[in-house]
Amino acid sequence: MFQSFEDSATPQQGPARLEALRSEMTAAGVDAFLVPRADAHQGEYVSAHDERLSWLTGFTGSAGWCVALATRAGVFVDGRYRVQVRAQVADVFEPVDWPEVSLGDWIAEALPKGVVGFDPWLLSLDQQRALAAKLGDHELRSCDNLIDSIWSDQPAPPMGEAFAQPVELAGEPHEAKIKRLAADLKADAAIITLPDSIAWLLNIRGRDIARNPVPHGFAILHKKGRVSLFIAQDKVTSLGDHFGDLVDLNPVDAFLPAVQNLTGRVQIDPATCPVIVADLLSDTIEAQDPCLLPKARKNDAELSGSRAAHLRDAAAMVRFLSWLETQTGGEFTEIDVVQRLEAERRATNALRDISFETISGAGPNGAIVHYRVTNTSNRTVENNQLLLVDSGGQYVDGTTDITRTVVVGTPTQEERRAFTLVLKGMIAISRLRFPTGLAGRDMDVLARTALWQDGLDYGHGTGHGVGAYLSVHEGPQRLASTGTVPFEAGMILSNEPGFYKEGAFGIRIENLIAVQDAPALPGQTVPHMLRFETLTWVPIDTRLVNPTLLTEDERDWLNSYHAEVEVRVSPLVEGAAKDWLSRACRAI
């Protein structure tokens, strides 16, 4: 079982650890110390070694900061975690609404002047600048990580073995990627610190953190068409001669000296480059990590792989949903749901990991957008309740992410109406044809207008980028009001509008979609258009659909979708699952 249901928060340890940290701060001569959730690679998941924020405070969310002062300590969490943080941290920590309140503003108010210490591996250049802009009267000082000094049983950094991603699945030899990116480089070298960028560029995967199949390391892409990789030797021994002539292998310790010895102009991404790296460079160009866009534009092999992974995953989902239909309200729990679903995915014999912790929310728990079921929160799924299940798998050929909301028993009219409005938004994105040049923010509205007509909305973006056997949340494109990167053929996105009635129910419907060129129509006047290919083929619960609220086009889309689901998935399932699938795919 990949997923665990433990309550990992340990608020009772917080006060003593905070006092120990304050002693270290005094010894180090700093008046404030920053403890980010992030590691040096700025990813969403971190290794046990890097769980400093949760070790100190008890807060286990996927983003946040603690700012420790001599007499106060703020824990900065965003809208997803405002309830959770209060349950997880002791009274000595003050929850702060972030990013509405910035770290800099809070510090400036709480500490009119003084020395603010931070670990320069864990702060990006942009983050340092944002702080400096607010803290004119303070000294921002790099120092040792004071948590590491007091965390006596801190786990060692991860040492997962890396392995090659077959070129048939990657679709392009890593030598070709290196040459292509090097040729486009405007600088003499580029620093790459994002693990999924390195994994993509070198066609490798790793086991250093949960959910994301990446190795931890650093890389320098040289304009002359070579890559220097800095990674623990033990992680790559089994890779043999995968790397070939264009990659030189170096221990991690050699990274900073190598950065220091670079000549010419060096490209860094200020959004993710650690301060300790940026501080070594004098002649820099700031630009986005050069792997981000090429990685986002999936090639044919990656798209084929993703289609295969999605079909495999769809069969597991169908088996799971047909099992779910046999369950009786009041007699199974959210954890039962997670376990059964993971078991179905494991039964494919192809599951490398789940792609994130499954969200299984019954009734009111479905309305908690980033709910993770634990032994404490676990709720029995009652009759006449909605169940929201958001989950995904990591397969060697692709990463999946799917949400289905189903009713156990009979839905209310309110639930059916809300579900249908969410579905209308999801269909509007699925059906869209659009000119090139448009970004997520230009079309996010299409997923919301039906809800808006009823005065409803949802408090998250409509979709995020997804990797190819890489991170389930991948940039730079987003289908959201904050998404400014134009969509290009090959980009994979989620399409997941929702509606959440606090204390009552939650609805989300999510397919993955891939941007593709739209063949020109007769009479077309727009020179070049794009559309979305659907990757996810799993029935949507039609018991929750009110057909009178759908337009003819929307109903046609839904019926065609289900017809295609049956054609594609029926050969992959048997028995009760096959029967259930046939019923679930009936036209409405």
Add this chain to the structure above:
Amino acid sequence: MFQSFEDSATPQQGPARLEALRSEMTAAGVDAFLVPRADAHQGEYVSAHDERLSWLTGFTGSAGWCVALATRAGVFVDGRYRVQVRAQVADVFEPVDWPEVSLGDWIAEALPKGVVGFDPWLLSLDQQRALAAKLGDHELRSCDNLIDSIWSDQPAPPMGEAFAQPVELAGEPHEAKIKRLAADLKADAAIITLPDSIAWLLNIRGRDIARNPVPHGFAILHKKGRVSLFIAQDKVTSLGDHFGDLVDLNPVDAFLPAVQNLTGRVQIDPATCPVIVADLLSDTIEAQDPCLLPKARKNDAELSGSRAAHLRDAAAMVRFLSWLETQTGGEFTEIDVVQRLEAERRATNALRDISFETISGAGPNGAIVHYRVTNTSNRTVENNQLLLVDSGGQYVDGTTDITRTVVVGTPTQEERRAFTLVLKGMIAISRLRFPTGLAGRDMDVLARTALWQDGLDYGHGTGHGVGAYLSVHEGPQRLASTGTVPFEAGMILSNEPGFYKEGAFGIRIENLIAVQDAPALPGQTVPHMLRFETLTWVPIDTRLVNPTLLTEDERDWLNSYHAEVEVRVSPLVEGAAKDWLSRACRAI
């Protein structure tokens, strides 16, 4: 008749005038001279005195530049005018695709170094900065206007009499506006150079330029709650004691000395502040003209006035459209259409001006988005042709802007389909409810998706702001991908999607709409929503609608709209017009 049909371009004069300008340039010691279309007030319409660009080059478009060098002369025009400019200017002028090619880039390429002269009244601070950023090796030099030096019969600056806008229509005494804006001012004074800002702030209107009822002048808003107005004394004598105690009157010549004598911090809007003004100030805050947003948020009196003006205008439009139905294809022209429409508006006895030159485009002329019919271009309206008529009136209580596309005879299936897709977009905006905080760029897409599904689109924004007996094009809000100003209750916008098939036909359907608070619905979870009130009540040609392409909601909207048109407008018309209205408003 307000509108004229003359071909005002005089390309044959251009070469001699350009040579005269070059002599002046030599005498003034400049290697390049900039001739913008704009005047010192950066408006869309300029007085005859300021028509320097068309006098020099023959180009009569509403935006553009000429850059004269010793051996070359570029005429910079945007996408609307690329065909027109070739017909209007002599060979000595090179048309340049602007803004794709910036003035700075073109100059840098054509003149590697040298002195670039410009009239500092006519260049805004932003424009100067954009040039300076591209012209590092050049000297940008303020100088006399070299066109004025050679234009022997240049008309005098306009001396139209200003007059008061009744407070019952303005909705707020100008003293209250002055106090309100002064209280919000972050500086000790603000420079105001936009004529419609001054007109709005002081509740006056003017006669200095066609189409826009504004006087030319300058103003300084003082933090202490006073306004210094700089305007020719003759323009304001008839205003008597309208201005009262908070406004001091000064001759225009006193403006620059007064700016120079300002103490403290002065607010300027770099988008519109002339360089000559900005150069006099050392301690400035740059911010948007403080009148723009308050002027855009129409108050109840302005909205009531606009509703009244729109009903009056609708009656004129209905009389015009009923006349149009009696015309036989092949026996009337585009100019006949313009004349009849203006005559109907004049017959209201309330028309102060048309709000812009009526666009009357038959068949292929309808596909020219900014077409203005002249005696030369005038086309007979043939049977089985579409006719696009975009027009508006200036009334004391409001400014109107409406486009209707009608068929003379029988439309093709292609025309009906395209018309219906355009209508779907127009209805999508009309029906929308949306949360506060959204700007035009967040919803522009809704007017296009139906067209996109057929591979069609239109090359202009969906809508612009409209004034209250002021400019028909008014900022800062726009319903377009470039519109970043959040919509607020009271803002008036146009809603005018279209489709243009080059060489064949043009379609545009335009209503004005006003943003208003949307009363909360039962169960609404979004805290505060907005919607659009329709202001324009004129039948849409249902002979061009293919009902099978409409959803039920769309058809309901159209039928409700027509039912309301008949209820509102029928009492205002008689005889044949009344009968026509009744037929035109039939449900489909």
